[in-house]
Amino acid sequence: MALIWEYRFDFLAGVWWTVKLSVLSALLALVLAIVAGVARSSKLRVLRIASGVYVEFFRGTSALVQLFWLFYVLPYLGIDLTPLQCATLGLGLCFGAYGAEVVRSCIQAVPQGQLDAAAALNFSYFQTLRIVILPEALIMMMPLFSNLLIELIKATSLVSLITIPDLTFQAKSIITKTYSSGNVLLVTLAIYLVISLIAASFMRRMEKVLSRGRQTGQPA
Amino acid sequence: MTEIFSWPFAAEILPALLRGAVVTFIATIGGFFASLIIGAVLLALGRSKQTAIAWLGRGLVELLRSTPLLIQVYVLFFVLPDAGIVLEPVTTGILALGLYHGAYVAEAYRAGLDSIPRGQWDAIESLRFSRFAAYRYLILPQAIAPLVPSLGNTFITMLKDTPILAAITVPELMFAANDAGSQSFRYVEPMTMAAIAYLVMSLIAAFAVFLLRQRLGTRYA
Known part of the structure; x- marks a missing residue:
C-alpha cells in the first residue's frame, strides 16, 4: 500500500482525466441522443432515415473501433484532432446512438391522450415537444440514462489505448514502472466502483428533481 | 499523390484481417458460453x-x-500469472468476457425465473414433481423464451467488446488491423475495413437473434 501512496498523484491525475472525459462526452451524447431520438420519431422520412443510419452505424460498431478510427484515420483525411477531442467525439457519438434509442422509446411511451390534449390546445409541433412530450419522456428516460452513464464511465477506460492519460492509462504505467500489478489494479477497480456509485446516486437525485410535483411518480 | 483508400493494399491485408475475424468469432462464442455458466x-x-x-x-x-x-x-492478465496460473491470452480474454458479461447474464436469469408465476410453483409442489423434473419440464421451458432477447443482446455486446482483448495481445480483428497499420503506416484501409467488418458481424448477429426470437415466440406464445 506504500506503493499506492507513493503514486497517489498519478492516480489523482488519472481520475481527473476520467471525470473530465466522462462529463464532456456525456454532455455531447445527451445532445446527440435528444436530436437523433426526436428525429427518429419525426414525421419527416428523411430525418427518420438519417437518424436511423446514425444509430445503427454507431451501435453496430464497437466504441473502441470508433475511437481507433477517429484517432488513426482522421489525420489522413486532413482533420487533426487532439486526443481529448478525439475521445470526446468518439464516446459522444457512440453513446449518443444508444441514448437516441432511449429517447425514441420514451417519446413513443408518452400516452396518446397527452398528444390529443396538446392538439386540442392548438399547440404547434415544437410547443407539443417542448411543453408536453419531452418533460413527460424525460422522467421515463432517467433510469435508462443512468445505466448509460455508468456504461459511458466504464467505456472511458478505452481512451487509455489512444494515449490519453486517464485512470486506466496511469494504472498501466504504474504497473510497468513498478512491476507490481495486483494492488495497483485492485485500487483502480475500487476507484472506478466509487466513481460509478457517485454517478448513480447523482442520477437518482436528478430523477427526484425532475419528477417533483408529480403524483404518479415514475411509471414502471 | 497517393489516393486515400488504396484497393490493392486493402486486398493485400484482407487475409490477415480474416484470420483476426476468426479469432474474434472464437472469442465471442467462447465468452458467450463462459458467461452462461458463470x-x-x-x-x-x-x-x-x-x-x-x-x-x-x-x-x-x-x-x-x-x-x-x-x-x-x-x-x-497480470494477476493470474502471479498466482501461478499461466493461460494463453485468448483463454484469459474469454474468461474475462465470461466474468464481465456473466454478471449481466445472472441478472437476466433472475428476471427469467422471476417471470414464472407463483401458481406454477404451487402446481409443481402439489403434483410432487422432483426438483430436476420441475426445472426440466416446467420451469426452464417457460423461463428460456423471455431470456432470449437479453441473452441475444449479451451476445451482440460481447462481439463488440472483443476488440478490448487486443490490449492483452489476443490476435483478434482489431489487433490484426492495428498490426497491418503499424507495419505499413497506412491506417485508413485496415481501420475502415475493421469497422465495416464489426458492423456486418453485429448486423448478422442481430438478425439471427431476431429470427430466434420469432421462432421461440411462436412456440411458447
Whole structure:
C-alpha cells in the first residue's frame, strides 16, 4: 500500500482525466441522443432515415473501433484532432446512438391522450415537444440514462489505448514502472466502483428533481 | 499523390484481417458460453441461503458490473500469472468476457425465473414433481423464451467488446488491423475495413437473434 501512496498523484491525475472525459462526452451524447431520438420519431422520412443510419452505424460498431478510427484515420483525411477531442467525439457519438434509442422509446411511451390534449390546445409541433412530450419522456428516460452513464464511465477506460492519460492509462504505467500489478489494479477497480456509485446516486437525485410535483411518480 | 483508400493494399491485408475475424468469432462464442455458466454460478451464489455467500455473490455482480472490462482484463492478465496460473491470452480474454458479461447474464436469469408465476410453483409442489423434473419440464421451458432477447443482446455486446482483448495481445480483428497499420503506416484501409467488418458481424448477429426470437415466440406464445 506504500506503493499506492507513493503514486497517489498519478492516480489523482488519472481520475481527473476520467471525470473530465466522462462529463464532456456525456454532455455531447445527451445532445446527440435528444436530436437523433426526436428525429427518429419525426414525421419527416428523411430525418427518420438519417437518424436511423446514425444509430445503427454507431451501435453496430464497437466504441473502441470508433475511437481507433477517429484517432488513426482522421489525420489522413486532413482533420487533426487532439486526443481529448478525439475521445470526446468518439464516446459522444457512440453513446449518443444508444441514448437516441432511449429517447425514441420514451417519446413513443408518452400516452396518446397527452398528444390529443396538446392538439386540442392548438399547440404547434415544437410547443407539443417542448411543453408536453419531452418533460413527460424525460422522467421515463432517467433510469435508462443512468445505466448509460455508468456504461459511458466504464467505456472511458478505452481512451487509455489512444494515449490519453486517464485512470486506466496511469494504472498501466504504474504497473510497468513498478512491476507490481495486483494492488495497483485492485485500487483502480475500487476507484472506478466509487466513481460509478457517485454517478448513480447523482442520477437518482436528478430523477427526484425532475419528477417533483408529480403524483404518479415514475411509471414502471 | 497517393489516393486515400488504396484497393490493392486493402486486398493485400484482407487475409490477415480474416484470420483476426476468426479469432474474434472464437472469442465471442467462447465468452458467450463462459458467461452462461458463470452467470448461473453467480446467480446461485446470490440466492444462497447462507447470508455470507449471498453477500459475496451480490457484491461480485455489483463489482463486475460497475468496473470497466478493460481493467478486469488487465487484472486477469497480470494477476493470474502471479498466482501461478499461466493461460494463453485468448483463454484469459474469454474468461474475462465470461466474468464481465456473466454478471449481466445472472441478472437476466433472475428476471427469467422471476417471470414464472407463483401458481406454477404451487402446481409443481402439489403434483410432487422432483426438483430436476420441475426445472426440466416446467420451469426452464417457460423461463428460456423471455431470456432470449437479453441473452441475444449479451451476445451482440460481447462481439463488440472483443476488440478490448487486443490490449492483452489476443490476435483478434482489431489487433490484426492495428498490426497491418503499424507495419505499413497506412491506417485508413485496415481501420475502415475493421469497422465495416464489426458492423456486418453485429448486423448478422442481430438478425439471427431476431429470427430466434420469432421462432421461440411462436412456440411458447
